[in-house]
Every structure is written in structure tokens, then in C-alpha cells.
Amino acid sequence: MNLQRRCPDRAVARRVSMRKQVLAVVVILVVVFGGIFGGKYYADHRAAEAAAHRGFPPVTVSTAAAREASWLPEINVVGSLEAVEGTEITAQIAGNVTQIAFRSGARVRKGDPLVHLDDSNQLAQLHADQAKLRLTQATLARIRKLYAARAASQSDLQTAEADNATAQAAVEGDQATLKKLDITAPFSGIVGIREVSVGQYVSPGTPIVNLQRHDPLLLNFSLPQSNLSEVAPGLNVAFTVNAYAGKTFDGHVTAIGSRVDPATRNIDVQATLANPRELLRPGLYGNVRLSLGKPLRGVTVPNTAITYSTSGDSVYVVTSSADHALTAHERVVRVGDERDGSALVIAGLTAGETLVTAGQNKLRNGMPVVANNHVQP
Template structure:
């Protein structure tokens, strides 16, 4: 029994040894054949690392605000008797917007005007009498005081009437109407918002380290996803008086031109502060950079001669990228001016791949 078990084990070893030996033989022949096969040539697109002159830029997220913007509200309580505007309408400064019931004040004005006419007559009569010494100075003083008091009462009621006719405090665009005829309004009730759209303020913050690079008059540009592809220009008009002690940021305000009224208060966008100086930077297309867990890299194209023939190979090169702008990226280290790098087709490459440059890409 023991002898039969040993024979079976030996037989299995022979069988499996033959199988693995055959596979090893086949693999060695395949490797030998592959070693004699020419390397495949990968078609790629290429570009040259070159020097560009960039204006140093500071970037921030900015919020747009109206130079003049307000919620129109009443100062005196009362019922709305008339509405003189439409939602979204452009109005000039002083345009009547809403009329609040002024019937009581108009009646009071008529009474005060009658009192003023009487006081005026009494004053005139007293002045004539005092000229003939038929009235005393005390009577004249009393008549003048009554006349002036009645004048003041009319001015007071006229001021109240002016407040009951709510007008646009400045020219601009109205928002959505919030009130209706017959509605009772109390002081502070929002009637409509009024905003001026041109120009607009852009409010943003910058780190304290950038304070030396910005001042009133520094040009800025802003883009917003509400109007993709469009850039609006302006200038810095004010800086905060102090750096925030918690965030170490300083508040900055720029004024943005909005000639076609495309921008709206409340929008936010990416703002760029453009400095007057320029700097030389080494740049390549952003599409040339590949990424992995070990860092960013590109494929540099090298020329070499082999067997009397010139061939081009792609070799990986670790780089340190910097700022990006208009599809180009600054290279801080890893490349030099004139290096040719692969911009398309990297996914088909390995270190040392033979390449040919496509001039159609």
C-alpha cells in the first residue's frame, strides 16, 4: 500500500513537471520572439517649452454690489392709494413710486393755509395801526409770532405730504414690487428694491502678504459663470483701513465698468488683479502634464541614433508646475527652454517608447 502511494506521487510530479516545463518553454520562446520584434512607434503631438512674459496676477473671489442700492420703504404709516411703477422698470431720481393716503394731511393743509391768511391780514393791520400809534409793540410782536407759527405749520404739513409720496432717491432699476393698492404700510416695510447697475463695486479680500502689490488705481478684471467667456475691467478704488486680525486678510473694493448693464449686484466671480510689471516664465500647454501619486510629470522627446538611424523616444521627467493661464502652465523646475514635450497621446506611452510627431494635431 505504501509503495503504491509513492508511485502515485511520483506520477503526479512527472505530469505536473511536464506541464509547467512546457509552459516555461513556450514563454521563453515568446519572450525570445518579442525581443527580436521592433518596438511599436506611437504617434503623439508635441510642443516646445518656451519663455513667456506674464503680468503677475493676484486672484480672489469677488462679490458684486451696487454703488447705490436700497430697499425703498415708507417713513410714515398709511394705506397705499396708488402705485406708479412696474417691476423691473428703470426710473429717474425723484420719480413718484407709491402714494400713501394723504387725505387727512391735505385737509390739515387747507386749514393751516386759512389760518396763515388770517394771520397775514392781522399782521398787516397791526403794522398799519402801529404806524399811527393805535397799537402797541406787544400787539405787533404777537401778530408776527402768530404769522410765523402758521408758516411753520404749513411747512410741517408739506414735509409730511412729501413723505407720503414715496419717490426714487436716485436713478436706477427697480426690483419686484412687494406691495399692493390698499395695503397698510408701517415704517420700514419694503416696497421695492432700487439698484444702480453701472458701475458696480467688486468686493474681495487678499492676504496681508499681497498688500504691497495693490493700491488704488491697480487694474482688475472679473469673470463670472453667469456670463461665460466675458471679461469685465475696472480699477481698485479703496482698501480697508486695517487687516483683519483673525484672517489676516485685507478688504479691497474695485469699481467695475458695466456699460451694457449685463452684470447684476449680488453676482460673484473670479477677480484678477493685474500688476503693471512683467516677469519671464517658462511655460508649456496644460495638456502635457500627467499626474500620479509620485508627482507631476511630462514626457520629454529625445533624439538618439541607433544602427545608423535617428529615432525619437519619450522619457518621463518629473516637473514642478506653477500658475496656470489661458491653457498654459508655468514650469518652476524640471524643464528648460527648448525642451520638446508630448502634449497628446501620453496614455499610450511608457518610459522609452519610440514616438513620431503628428503635425496635424
């Protein structure tokens, strides 16, 4: 009986001892991990307090002042150049080329000979028709005398007059044909590269050379129908082309199309450009900048000062405190137009305010800044 009582007591004692050991391990782990996490939280809290008292270091930025300005609204489209006078010189009558009187790329004047075609057959025909004309003239003179003396009838006189007129027309036809065989410049300009050679047989319509007048030039472009009420003859246009980077050619609108294209809903516009140095050539295409509508008033800033966002465009305005410390404040603005590296702000800014033009990516609202304008963006 005593042995049986002692066995359960020992088992209970062992379970109690194990529970105490587990409890002690749990307490130790809680103390260890609590110390680790508590220490990290305390360190982070102290670091945050130190940062809050210390503040942000000043950021070096470039600045510029906003200036009051007035801009005319502009529209940019693509246009192409066309000569006021330009044509492909072609043969009107078939024949062999016997002479070329111009050099490719040369300047010619109206009436200058370009190409001569073989005219031997036409000359022979002219001589024959001239002989017939002289005969009909003599016959007509004799019939008139006879008619005056009542020795010839009125029918004889009318026949002689008709024969003379026919002979005269034949001579004039021969002369017109010979003139067409002497191909001349129809207007002054510059010829292109010749397309025929001496001895070549040409048919009517065969291209001989292209002739263009380079000053002035016509600039053709199209505008959306929404701009129809704003465009008018006399508006200034500026034409730029990649062949002359950085150079602008000025002109003015001289004609507006008579209808809106039903397929594109655009209207054709034509401007005239002066080209005294003949730098431009017909067929060139480039960018057309056309001033439209009423002037926009606002302040101009470098476009690098604008931070663009779907939620609204903004700038950083620099202000100075009593101790001359500079601070950048973010401000939402409304941009009316952009051109040539500048932006016209029509709301949110006033003339004279100082803006950050470089270094915005390092800024937050209210951060201190230091202006350094020796290096501009």
C-alpha cells in the same frame, strides 16, 4: 544451519533491489523535471534576447512646442456684486395706497413718482394752516404800521412776528408731509417687483419696491493678510459667473478695507465693474481673478503635457536623431502657475522644445515615438 543462513541473505538481496528501484525512479524524475524547467528557462532566455535585439515599437503621441511667456501672478477668490446705489423704497408715513405709478422691472429716473398715498387729511390741514398764515401776515403788517406810528408796543410787534413764523412753519410742515405721501425715485435705476397694491394700508417702514442702479457695480471680496503688501487701488480684476459661462467682466480695485478682520485675518477689497449692457445684477457671486506681484517669466505649455507626481512634476521632451527618428525623454520640471488650460514652466524647459501632450501613459524614458497632431487632447 544451511536454511538459517539462506534466510538473511534473501532479505538483504530484497532490500538492495528496492533501493536500486527507488534510486532509478529518483533519477528518472530528476531528468524529467530538469528537462521541463530547463526548457522553459531556455525559451524565456531566447525570448528576452529577441526582445532586446528587437526594441520597443514606436508610440503614437500628440506634441506641442514650448513658448516663452511672462505671466502676472494671480489669486482666485470668491466675490459678490453690490449696487453703487441701491435701496428698498419704504413708506415714511402711514396711509392707504391710492396710486401706483410704475411697472415692476421698469427703468425709472430720479424724481419719477412711484406710489401716492391718501393725502386728503393733510390737504385739509394745509388749507387751514394757510388761512392762519394769511391772518398772521395781515396782523403783522397792521402791527408794524401801528408800531411805526408809536401806537403799538415792541412786545405787540414781537408777538405778531412769532405768530407769523409759527403759522409759516405749520404750512411748511404740511407741505413736507404731503411730499412724503408722494413717494418718488431717489435716483435713476431699475425697480424690482412691487410689494404693495392699491387700497393697501402701509405703515412707516413698509417695503414698497426695491430700486437698484446696475451700472457700474461694486465687487466685494476678501484677501488673506499675506497679500496686503501686494494689493493696491488700480489693480485689474476679472469676474466670472456661472450665469454667463465663458464671459469675463473686467474692472479694477477702487478701495481697500481700513482693517484686517481679527477673526478671519482677511482684508476687505472692493473693485468697480463697468456693466453697460446691465447683464449683471447686484447680489450675484462668482470667481474673482486678481493680478498681483511681479511678472513670472518662463515657457508656456498645454497643461496636458505635465505629469503630476508627489516626487516631482515631469514632461516628455521629444528629440530627433540624425535619421529623423523621434525619441521621448522624461524630464523633471517646475511649474510656476496654471490658467486657462496652460501651464507656465519656470525651470526645466527652454522655449522651442517639443513636448508630448497626449499618450504619456504609454511611454517610458527613451522610447521611440511618432507624432500625430491631427487629434489634440
